[in-house]
Each structure stands twice: as C-alpha cells, then as structure tokens.
Amino acid sequence: MKILIVEDETKTGDYLKQGLSEAGFIVDVSRNGLDGLHLALAEAYDLLILDVMLPGMDGWQLLHTLRKAGRDMPVIFLTARDQIGDRVKGLELGADDYLIKPFSFAELLARVRTLLRRGKTTETTILVAADLEMDLLKRKVTRAGERIDLTAKEFVLLELLLRRQGEVLPRSLIASQVWDMNFDSDTNVIEVAVRRLRAKVDDGFTPRLIRTVRGMGYVLDVPETE
Amino acid sequence: MVWRRSITLRLTLLFALASTTVLVAVGSIVGFVMENHFEQMDIAEQLGKLQLIRHALGKVTTAEDLSKLPQQLDDALIGHPGLSVTVVGSDKTIVYTSKETHFPDILLNNAATEISARQKPVVWQQNNHEYSGIAMSVPTSLHAAPLFTVAIALDIQHRRQFMQVFQDTLWIIFGFGIAFSAFLGWIAAHQGLSPVRHIALVAKSISATQLNDRLPLDSVPSELLDLAESFNGMLARLEASFQRLTDFSSDLAHELRAPVNNLMTQSQVALSKTRSSDEYRDVLASNLEEYDRLAKMISDMLFLAKADHGLMVPQHDTINLVTEIQQLIEFYEPLSEESGLTMTVRGAGITTGDRLMIRRALSNLLSNALRHTERGGEIVATVNEINIGEVRVSIENPGTDIAPNHIAHLFDRFFRVDPARLHSGEGVGLGLAITRSIIEAHRGSISVVSQNGVTCFEINLPSAESGSRK
Numbered sequence: 001m002k003i004l005i006v007e008d009e010t011k012t013g014d015y016l017k018q019g020l021s022e023a024g025f026i027v028d029v030s031r032n033g034l035d036g037l038h039l040a041l042a043e044a045y046d047l048l049i050l051d052v053m054l055p056g057m058d059g060w061q062l063l064h065t066l067r068k069a070g071r072d073m074p075v076i077f078l079t080a081r082d083q084i085g086d087r088v089k090g091l092e093l094g095a096d097d098y099l100i101k102p103f104s105f106a107e108l109l110a111r112v113r114t115l116l117r118r119g120k121t122t123e124t125t126i127l128v129a130a131d132l133e134m135d136l137l138k139r140k141v142t143r144a145g146e147r148i149d150l151t152a153k154e155f156v157l158l159e160l161l162l163r164r165q166g167e168v169l170p171r172s173l174i175a176s177q178v179w180d181m182n183f184d185s186d187t188n189v190i191e192v193a194v195r196r197l198r199a200k201v202d203d204g205f206t207p208r209l210i211r212t213v214r215g216m217g218y219v220l221d222v223p224e225t226e
Numbered sequence: 227m228v229w230r231r232s233i234t235l236r237l238t239l240l241f242a243l244a245s246t247t248v249l250v251a252v253g254s255i256v257g258f259v260m261e262n263h264f265e266q267m268d269i270a271e272q273l274g275k276l277q278l279i280r281h282a283l284g285k286v287t288t289a290e291d292l293s294k295l296p297q298q299l300d301d302a303l304i305g306h307p308g309l310s311v312t313v314v315g316s317d318k319t320i321v322y323t324s325k326e327t328h329f330p331d332i333l334l335n336n337a338a339t340e341i342s343a344r345q346k347p348v349v350w351q352q353n354n355h356e357y358s359g360i361a362m363s364v365p366t367s368l369h370a371a372p373l374f375t376v377a378i379a380l381d382i383q384h385r386r387q388f389m390q391v392f393q394d395t396l397w398i399i400f401g402f403g404i405a406f407s408a409f410l411g412w413i414a415a416h417q418g419l420s421p422v423r424h425i426a427l428v429a430k431s432i433s434a435t436q437l438n439d440r441l442p443l444d445s446v447p448s449e450l451l452d453l454a455e456s457f458n459g460m461l462a463r464l465e466a467s468f469q470r471l472t473d474f475s476s477d478l479a480h481e482l483r484a485p486v487n488n489l490m491t492q493s494q495v496a497l498s499k500t501r502s503s504d505e506y507r508d509v510l511a512s513n514l515e516e517y518d519r520l521a522k523m524i525s526d527m528l529f530l531a532k533a534d535h536g537l538m539v540p541q542h543d544t545i546n547l548v549t550e551i552q553q554l555i556e557f558y559e560p561l562s563e564e565s566g567l568t569m570t571v572r573g574a575g576i577t578t579g580d581r582l583m584i585r586r587a588l589s590n591l592l593s594n595a596l597r598h599t600e601r602g603g604e605i606v607a608t609v610n611e612i613n614i615g616e617v618r619v620s621i622e623n624p625g626t627d628i629a630p631n632h633i634a635h636l637f638d639r640f641f642r643v644d645p646a647r648l649h650s651g652e653g654v655g656l657g658l659a660i661t662r663s664i665i666e667a668h669r670g671s672i673s674v675v676s677q678n679g680v681t682c683f684e685i686n687l688p689s690a691e692s693g694s695r696k
Contacts, residue, residue: 102521153556179557183586184522186657187593193560215514 001116002026004045006036006062007078008054016049019105020112033057040066045073047116049108050095052079060093067094074115078103106170106216113167127162129209130222132201134162143205153178154197161210161220170217194218234415241411242404249400257393264385265347265358272360272378273341275309278302279376280364283313287367296322308381310357316373328352329359329377337361337375347380355383421450425457437465470638477640481523481655485516526656530639533663540580540667544690547575547588547609547619554589555607558596566601573609575617576690579668587664588619590657591683595623598681617689620682628676636674637662 003025007013013029020027028043030036033056040048040062048066052059063075077098097111127134131144141148141158150158156178161169171190175181178193194210202208207223279299286292295313299322303309310327314320314334333348339362347358359379366372425441432439440461446454496509532538551571555562562569569592577584595605603624612618628636635641640655665672670687 100525102517102524104518104521151559153559175557180553181557181585181589182582183589185557185589185593186522187558187561187596189558189561189593192564196560196564214508214511215518216511 001046002028002044003047003049003112004036004040004043005029005049006031006033006040006054006059007049007051008032009051012051015105016108019109023109025112031055033059033062037062037065040071041069047073047112048075049112050075050077052077063093063095074118076108076111076115104170104172104216106168106213107172110164110167110169110173113164127159129162129165129220130207131205132162132209134159141201143201148200150197150200153193154200157193157197158201158220161218164220166219166221168213168216168219174218233419234412237415237418238408238412241414242408245407246400246404249403253393253396253400256396257389260392261389264382264389268358268380268382268385269345269347269360271306272309272347272380275302275306275311275378276341276360276362276376279311279313279378280362283364283366283374283376289368292321292368299324308384310379310381312377314375314377316375321374327357327379329361329379333359333361333377334375337363337377339363349382355381356386358382421445421447425450425454429457432461437461437468474639478527481640482520485519489513489516523656526660529660530656530663533660533667538583538663538667540583542578543581545577545579545581545584547577547584547617547687548573550581550585551588551592551607551609551619554585554592557589558592561593561596562605565596565599567596567599567603567605569596569605569607571607571609575609575611575619577617577668577687578690579687580664583664584668587661587685588621590661591621591685594657594683595621595625595681598625599623600625611689612686615689617687619685619687622680622682624679625681627679628674628681633674633676637672 001024003020005013005016005020005027007016007029008031010031013031017027017029028039028045030039033054035056036050036054037057039045050059050062054062057065059077059079063077066075072094074096075094077095078101079098080101096115099108099111125136127136133142135141136159139155141150141155157174160174160177172184174190174194175183175185194212198208198210202210209222210218210220213219279302282295282298282302286295299311299313303311303324309324310329311322311324312320312327312329312334313322330348330350333350336348338345341360341362345360347360349356349358351357357379359377361375361377364374364376366374424445428439428441440458441454443451443454443458492509492512496506529538548571555569555571558569592605592607599605605621605623607619607621609617609619632641637658639659641658642655662672665685665687668687670685672683672685674684675682
C-alpha cells in the first residue's frame with residue numbers, strides 16, 4: 001500500500017513517514033503543494049495525507065485539482081484550524097476524513113486503515129483469534145469452547161478488536177465506533193469498558209489476547225509463542 | 227484640530243447674552259422715561275408762561291395797552307434765559323418777540339385755542355440750537371384785531387446734550403456690566419463643572435492595576451449622580467471581567483506547568499543513566515499521557531476561545547434529548563455499573579442544535595454527576611417542556627452539597643471544588659465551562675441548585691416545536 005504525505009513541517013513529515021513505514025506502508029513525503037500534486041498525479045498512491053496550509057499550493061487547491069484530474073484515492077486532511085467552515089469545505093471538496101492537530105498517531109493509523117479497508121470487508125461470519133471465536137450470525141462468543149456472555153456493547157467492542165487484530169485502537173476511535181461518541185469524554189469509561197470485557201474474555205484463559213498499549217490504546221492480538 | 231464645543235464657553239456666552247438683553251431693555255426704558263420727563267417739565271414751563279402772557283393779553287383793551295405789552299413781557303421773562311416768546315397779530319404783524327428766535331410757520335399757523343400738558347411741541351433747529359415750541363391763539367378785547375397768536379419756544383440744547391452724555395455713560399457702564407457678567411458667568415460655569423473635571427480626573431487615574439477606584443458618590447451633585455453611578459457600574463464590570471481574565475491566564479499557566487514539569491523531570495531522570503529499553507518505553511508512555519493532557523487542554527481552550535468570540539456556529543439538527551441522554555447513559559454504563567449506580571432518563575423533549583455539541587454538554591453533566599454520586603445512588607435525568615417553546619433538562623444526583631460560595635464559580639474555567647483532585651483523571655476543569663458555552667451558543671441557559679444532599683443541574687433550551695426548527 002502506497003501513501004503520499006504532503007506536509008511542510010519537517011519534523012511532522014518525518015515522524016509520520018517513519019510511523020507509517022513501520023506499520024507496513026510504502027511512504028513518500030512531499031514538502032510543498034506543487035511537488036505533492038505532481039507526485040500524486042504521476043504515481044499511483046492508495047491514500048493521501050494532506051496538510052491544509054502548504055507553501056506553493058494549499059491543501060484545498062491540491063485536492064480540487066486532483067479530483068478534477070479524476071483521481072479518487074481517499075484523502076485525509078490534517079488541519080490546525082478546527083473550524084466548522086474548514087470541515088464543511090474539506091468534505092465538500094471530496095476529502096474522506098480530517099484530523100485536527102494535535103492528533104495522536106494511533107488515531108491517524110486507525111483512520112488510514114479504516115479508509116484503505118473501505119469496501120473491501122470480506123463477508124466473514126466467524127472471527128477467530130487463538131481459541132477465541134465470535135459467530136456474528138448466532139451472536140455467540142466462545143473461548144476454548146466455553147461460552148462467554150457479553151452485553152450488546154461488549155459484543156460490538158470485541159467485534160471491533162477482532163476485526164482489527166494487531167492494530168492499536170485509540171480510545172477515541174473505540175468511543176466513536178462502538179458508542180457513536182465523537183468527542184473525548186473526560187472520564188475513563190473506555191478503560192473500564194475494556195477492562196470488563198477483558199475480565200470476561202481473558203480471565204482464566206491463556207494466552208491473554210487484549211492488551212493495553214500505554215498512552216496509545218488497546219489491541220487484540222495473539223502473542224507469538226516461542 | 228477638532229473644534230470641541232466647550233460648555234464653559236457656551237455658558238459664558240449665554241450669561242453675556244442674558245445680561246445684554248436685560249441691560250439694553252433697562253437702558254432703553256430709562257432713556258425713554260427720562261426724555262419724557264424732561265419734555266413734560268419743558269411743556270409745563272412753557273404752559274406756565276403761556277398762561278401768563280394770555281393773562282396779560284386778556285387785559286389789553288386799547289392800542290395803548292398793546293404798546294405796553296412788550297415791557298410787561300420782558301419783565302415776565304426775566305430769569306428764563308432759555309425761553310423765547312413771540313406774539314403775532316392776526317394780520318401777521320409781530321407785536322412782540324423776545325429774541326432773535328425765528329419761529330417756523332408751521333408752528334404759528336397751527337396755533338391751538340386750548341393747550342393741554344399732553345400737547346406735542348414742534349421741534350426745529352436754528353443756529354445749531356434745537357428748539358421746542360408751542361403756539362396758542364389768544365383772544366383780546368381789542369376791536370380791530372382781537373385774535374393774537376402767542377408762541378413760546380424753549381432752547382432744549384442743554385437737555386439734548388445732557389441726554390447724550392447720560393446715554394453714553396449708560397452704555398459704557400452697560401458695556402462693562404456685560405463684560406463683568408460674562409466673566410462671572412465663566413467663573414460660575416467653571417466652578418459648576420468642577421465635578422465633571424473630578425470625574426475625568428478619576429477616570430484618567432484608572433489603569434489596569436487600579437480598577438478598584440470608584441467615584442465617591444456623596445460628593446457628586448444630583449445632576450451627575452446617574453452619570454457617576456453608570457461610570458462606577460462600568461468600572462465594576464470591567465474589574466470583574468479583568469479579574470476573570472487575569473485569573474484565567476494565571477490558572478492556565480498553572481495548569482500548563484504541572485504536565486510540563488512532569489515531562490521535564492521524568493525525561494531528565496530517565497536520561498541521567500543508562501536504562502533498559504523497557505524503562506525507556508515506560509518513560510515515553512508516561513510522557514504520552516502528559517502530552518494527551520496538554521493536547522486536550524489546548525483543544526478545550528480553543529473551543530472556549532471560539533465560543534467567546536461568537537465563532538461557534540451550531541448546526542440545526544433536530545435532537546431528541548431523551549434519546550441522546552439514553553445513548554449517553556449506555557455509554558457510561560460500564561462506569562455506573564462499576565460504581566454501583568443507576569442512571570435513568572424520563573420525560574420527553576426535542577430541541578434543535580448541533581448534535582455533537584449538545585451531546586458533549588450533556589455528557590459533561592452526566593460524567594460530573596457520576597463522579598460526585600456515592601455508591602448505590604441514582605442519577606435521574608428529566609426532560610420536559612416547561613413553557614411553550616422551552617424545554618428543560620434537569621440532571622439530579624444525590625451527593626454532598628456544593629458550598630454556596632462555590633456555586634457561583636462552578637462554571638468558571640479551571641474551577642474545581644476540591645483543588646486536591648487535580649490529577650484524579652477528571653479532565654482539566656474545563657468541562658462545565660464548555661457545557662455553559664455550548665448551551666449559551668444554543669440560546670439556552672444553565673443553572674445549578676445544591677441542597678439537602680441533592681445536586682441538580684438545569685438546562686433550558688429553545689424547544690424545536692416553537693418554530694425554531696429549520
């Protein structure tokens with residue numbers, strides 16, 4: 001998967017490149033709007049990450065030109081301005097998502113993956129991780145053959161973690177996907193919800209599947225055994 | 227330079243104008259009265275002589291008598307140097323004339339048979355002298371020409387000169403009087419306006435550091451009391467907002483210091499010797515938590531700044547408040563179950579507004595209630611239409627009463643009832659401030675009542691049924 005980052009802030013650009021490369025993407029960085037546009041038109045990128053304020057040509061113009069040229073790859077905007085006017089403008093021009101600086105890298109990574117996965121979800125009815133099984137049709141969860149009773153929201157939370165195995169999911173993404181709460185709650189409600197789910201899914205079983213990545217979020221993965 | 231209309235100048239001019247009007251009127255009346263008086267006196271003198279001559283003429287019966295008349299008249303006129311007399315017969319022969327005075331025909335030809343004190347004298351000029359004369363027909367007992375015309379003229383030059391001098395003097399005195407009253411007017415205006423200058427002086431002395439200065443109201447005249455009171459009111463409002471702003475900046479600095487301090491100390495300690503990668507990872511993760519705090523604080527501050535500048539433009543979604551609260555209760559279920567609380571919502575109500583913002587406001591109130599409710603308590607949210615076009619959401623939780631002196635500051639930025647709870651995971655103390663901003667941006671209001679162990683937040687919002695729906 002190839003990603004183009006157009007960002008004039010050197011440090012931000014470098015860290016985004018490093019982070020996304022380490023997450024398994026092929027990443028190019030462009031430092032100004034015009035170079036970015038040329039690259040975007042010349043090469044086949046799967047996704048674009050655009051800063052709004054850019055030298056040469058701003059993010060809006062770049063997107064506009066790109067869409068007129070018939071390129072429809074997903075685009076994520078990074079903006080320091082969190083005004084509703086910007087949001088409306090960006091979405092009207094055909095941006096797929098936007099993040100307000102300062103944003104967390106985990107959040108960006110999660111959104112990149114969401115966008116790249118869009119329309120490609122395989123119609124699986126059973127999700128598996130080690131000896132944990134989730135049957136989406138029967139709404140049934142078992143661990144080592146033992147049935148686990150979950151509340152409706154716990155089920156949705158576990159489904160999210162299972163579908164995105166190995167990805168660190170930030171709290172804000174979980175709040176948004178599971179409860180449709182698109183703002184930061186000033187409570188530790190996600191932490192408590194995950195802890196309760198983990199008690200049901202992991203307590204008494206090995207390996208432990210749901211992990212907390214400190215400062216980033218939560219991940220469900222099967223630990224590699226030697 | 228801009229021409230400013232000076233009140234002192236205006237008052238001075240008004241004083242001068244008023245005194246001029248009065249003095250001119252008085253001067254004119256005095257002049258007229260004096261002139262009239264002199265005229266009356268002259269007429270009286272002339273009339274007296276006329277009577278005398280008439281009497282003398284009355285005794286003339288023969289031509290011999292007539293020839294004696296001039297002598298008689300000369301005697302009668304002794305001591306009256308200003309008087310000239312002529313006696314003319316009906317055949318225009320001059321019987322007597324006292325001096326070289328020429329009497330005009332208009333006087334002689336219009337001699338009256340009877341003369342009263344109100345008779346208007348004829349006035350004429352001769353040899354730079356001004357004369358005022360009256361004439362009368364006097365019958366005698368003479369056979370030949372019994373009717374004589376007697377004319378008496380008075381030299382009024384002295385009177386004229388006196389009046390001239392008198393008037394000139396009067397005008398000079400008046401001129402000084404006007405100038406003096408203008409000066410007095412200026413002093414009066416200047417003195418009268420001194421309270422205004424005092425207000426200006428106080429206003430001048432006020433800077434940001436001494437907003438607590440007030441005008442002393444007991445020394446202000448009643449006309450300026452309103453002005454002074456509004457001025458003091460303005461100062462009080464300024465002082466209050468300035469105080470809030472100052473508090474806010476120092477609070478902000480304080481709030482930023484804590485996480486930055488943590489970051490610095492942690493990083494310095496970590497770098498002071500070589501550590502395992504796990505330890506480094508731990509430090510980075512811990513730093514990340516502080517950065518999160520900072521980022522959240524920054525975005526909350528931006529949100530509030532935007533609200534302060536009226537830049538928050540809520541969308542117009544139709545929002546079912548009960549459904550929203552229901553979803554939030556579901557969201558907070560893990561927390562409420564952990565704390566052994568129940569959360570319920572009842573009633574019905576619909577408003578229009580920005581769904582995300584309203585949700586955030588309600589969420590802040592619910593999480594606030596969650597934090598302050600004891601185990602086993604019940605949080606109740608009630609939605610109902612209290613008036614036409616107004617819907618009320620009240621969120622009630624049992625808990626320790628909030629002290630009355632804290633209630634007033636509850637919605638202030640960075641305000642915490644218990645300053646020790648700085649790091650207990652309850653955000654940065656902007657939640658309720660943000661809630662109020664959101665509600666106010668939706669033309670609503672928020673208040674709180676805390677008594678008898680129950681704390682109740684009340685939000686009033688325009689109802690969607692009131693026609694505010696788009």
